[in-house]
Structure formats: structure tokens, C-alpha cells
Amino acid sequence: MAEKQIHSHGGTPVARFIAEIMLIAADIAALVYFFIAGLDSTPFEGAANVFICLGLTVAALAVWYFVHNVLHESFHLIFAKIKGAKILEFGVIGLLIYTEGDRKKFSLNLRSAYAGWVSFVCDDPEKSKPTLIISLVGGLVGTLLTAAVILAVYLSTRNYITYYLVFMGLFTVAYMIIVNYLVGTYTSDGAMLFSKKLGGKHLERSADNLRTESYLYRGFSLAEIPTAKGVEGAGYYDALACLERGDVEGAKRIIETGLDEKNIDNEVIALLFEKMFIACIQKDDKTIEQLKYVFTDYDERAAYAYRAQIAYRLYTGETEWAKTIEKTYSRQLEKLPLSGLIKTERNIYKTFVRPL
Numbered sequence: 001m002a003e004k005q006i007h008s009h010g011g012t013p014v015a016r017f018i019a020e021i022m023l024i025a026a027d028i029a030a031l032v033y034f035f036i037a038g039l040d041s042t043p044f045e046g047a048a049n050v051f052i053c054l055g056l057t058v059a060a061l062a063v064w065y066f067v068h069n070v071l072h073e074s075f076h077l078i079f080a081k082i083k084g085a086k087i088l089e090f091g092v093i094g095l096l097i098y099t100e101g102d103r104k105k106f107s108l109n110l111r112s113a114y115a116g117w118v119s120f121v122c123d124d125p126e127k128s129k130p131t132l133i134i135s136l137v138g139g140l141v142g143t144l145l146t147a148a149v150i151l152a153v154y155l156s157t158r159n160y161i162t163y164y165l166v167f168m169g170l171f172t173v174a175y176m177i178i179v180n181y182l183v184g185t186y187t188s189d190g191a192m193l194f195s196k197k198l199g200g201k202h203l204e205r206s207a208d209n210l211r212t213e214s215y216l217y218r219g220f221s222l223a224e225i226p227t228a229k230g231v232e233g234a235g236y237y238d239a240l241a242c243l244e245r246g247d248v249e250g251a252k253r254i255i256e257t258g259l260d261e262k263n264i265d266n267e268v269i270a271l272l273f274e275k276m277f278i279a280c281i282q283k284d285d286k287t288i289e290q291l292k293y294v295f296t297d298y299d300e301r302a303a304y305a306y307r308a309q310i311a312y313r314l315y316t317g318e319t320e321w322a323k324t325i326e327k328t329y330s331r332q333l334e335k336l337p338l339s340g341l342i343k344t345e346r347n348i349y350k351t352f353v354r355p356l
């Protein structure tokens with residue numbers, strides 16, 4: 001795929017931030033202009049006219065935000081499925097569909113009410129990168145389709161209601177295009193698709209994580225997965241592989257490298273838990289005191305969080321509490337769709353936690 005530079009992807013973080021603010025300001029200014037321009041087309045007058053149109057506009061921005069999320073994430077999913085991916089998790093508009101063991105389950109999820117996502121593995125782990133890229137293209141198609149639907153609905157009716165309730169939704173889509181494709185961060189879809197300089201590293205790491213998870217889904221433990229990673233560019237799974245092999249110092253180096261990047265995401269949270277786990281098994285009082293806060297908020301399905309808690313309770317001498325958490329940890333392991341990760345977790349637990 002030919003690489004191309006779009007807008008501020010090649011600039012400094014400050015330049016990208018300024019560009020993003022300017023583009024969002026332009027989007028808001030255009031929204032205000034079209035809002036005022038449409039007031040003369042309504043049958044209402046005075047303050048009632050403004051409030052009715054304002055209500056319709058707010059409804060349009062909210063409704064089309066959710067419609068965009070559904071289409072954007074659905075096309076991520078569809079394009080991934082075209083490449084033969086197996087969907088493990090799909091979260092959108094407050095609903096989470098996920099794989100637990102070999103079953104599909106549904107639950108309400110607050111985060112997916114405002115930010116959707118798709119998690120999948122590949123039938124062929126070595127084709128992870130092209131599958132990821134195709135899925136990213138699908139998200140872009142979903143975004144552009146949302147804009148097309150808005151225009152088609154408005155142009156087919158063209159009255160003041162569809163002007164404010166439909167056409168004004170374009171400004172929500174414009175905002176999503178700005179943050180996802182025109183500026184965004186190194187993790188944005190646009191950065192990974194169009195800017196090798198900004199998003200290339202994250203694309204490679206995401207593809208590598210997808211490759212690893214695809215092997216884990218097929219039953220390989222991390223120690224059994226062919227890899228040639230050093231510390232540079234290594235991530236959470238590489239640290240976990242070191243622990244599975246008994247290489248604590250190697251895991252510590254990878255963890256510190258990952259944490260030095262100062263990007264708060266799910267991988268960094270996982271690395272913090274592993275750092276806490278290692279501190280507990282090494283009885284590193286200073287690090288433990290610094291990291292106790294990680295237990296205040298975490299994904300309740302994350303096995304690593306329970307393993308770290310068990311090690312911490314054993315460190316503090318709270319043996320009975322550790323046994324209670326161990327039962328939850330065992331239940332959570334059985335729910336993991338990545339059977340190879342279950343093997344890795346059990347190997348780490350046997351090597352480091354049992355002796356405590």
C-alpha cells in the first residue's frame with residue numbers, strides 16, 4: 001500500500017494539537033453558520049424558532065454520533081470477517097458481545113456507549129498485518145457511508161426537520177473524521193493507515209499483538225510462539241513470555257521500556273500489573289508502595305490483575321484472602337477465549353506464586 005502524508009501527521013505533537021483545535025473550531029463555526037442559515041426555512045418565529053431548531057440539532061448530533069459508531073465499528077468487523085478473522089469482542093452503543101470460553105455472551109457496557117471497538121483473531125496468524133489493515137479500511141468505509149446516508153436522507157426530503165435532524169449530523173461525522181483520520185494521535189486509524197512516520201510503529205505493534213493472540217487462540221502458549229523480539233519494540237506479551245520462561249530480569253526490562261513511552265492504554269495498565277506482580281515476588285517494598293493504586297480500578301476479566309493481587313496478599317501475609325482471590329482467578333482463566341494464554345498464566349502461577 002502506498003504511504004501518503006495527510007495534513008499534520010508529520011508535525012510535532014504541539015503542531016498536531018494546534019491543527020486539531022483549528023479543524024475542530026472550523027467544524028463548530030460551520031455548524032453555527034448552517035444553524036443560523038436554516039432558521040428562515042422553519043414555520044416558527046422568535047425564541048421558539050431558535051429553541052426548536054436547537055433541540056433538533058442537538059438530537060441530530062447525538063443520534064448520528066451513535067449511528068456513526070455502529071457503522072464504523074460494524075465495517076471494521078465486516079472487513080475483518082472478509083479476511084477470515086474470528087470476532088472475539090464487539091462493543092458499541094452500550095452493548096458488549098464477547099467470547100467466554102467457547103460461548104458468545106452479551107452484557108451492558110458503559111464504555112461502549114460512547115466508544116466502540118472490535119477485537120478479533122486471525123485464522124492464519126502470519127497474515128495478521130494485512131487483516132488489520134483491511135479492518136482499518138473498513139472503519140473508514142463505515143465513516144464515509146454514514147456521511148453518504150445523511151446526505152441521501154436529507155436530499156430525498158429537504159425540509160426544515162430533515163435539515164436540522166439529519167443534515168446537521170454531518171458535523172458529527174466531520175468531527176470523527178478530524179480526530180480519526182486528519183489529525184488524531186499515533187494510535188488513530190488515520191495515522192496507522194496513512195502516516196508511516198506517526199502511526200507506523202503502532203501499526204506494527206498492533207499487528208504483532210494480533211499475531212500473538214491468534215496463536216494463543218489456537219492453543220500455543222507464549223513460550224511456544226515463534227518470535228524474534230528484543231526489548232526495543234517489545235510489548236506486554238513479550239514481557240509475559242519472559243515470565244513464562246522464568247526470565248524475570250528480561251520481563252522487567254521490557255516492562256520499563258513500555259512504561260517509558262508514557263501512553264496510557266490497556267497495554268500500559270497490564271504492564272503496571274506485571275510490574276506490581278514482580279515487585280511482590282521479589283519483595284520490593286518501595287515499588288509495591290508506589291504501585292498499590294493499580295488495584296483501585298481494573299478490568300474484572302483480566303487474569304493478570306487477579307494474579308498480581310494474589311501475589312500482593314501473600315506478600316502482606318493475608319493468606320486466606322489470597323486463597324479467595326485464587327478461586328476467582330481460576331474461574332477467570334476458564335473464561336478466556338485464548339486457550340494458549342490460560343497455559344501461560346498457569347505456568348507463571350506455578351513457577352512464581354506457588355513457592356510463595
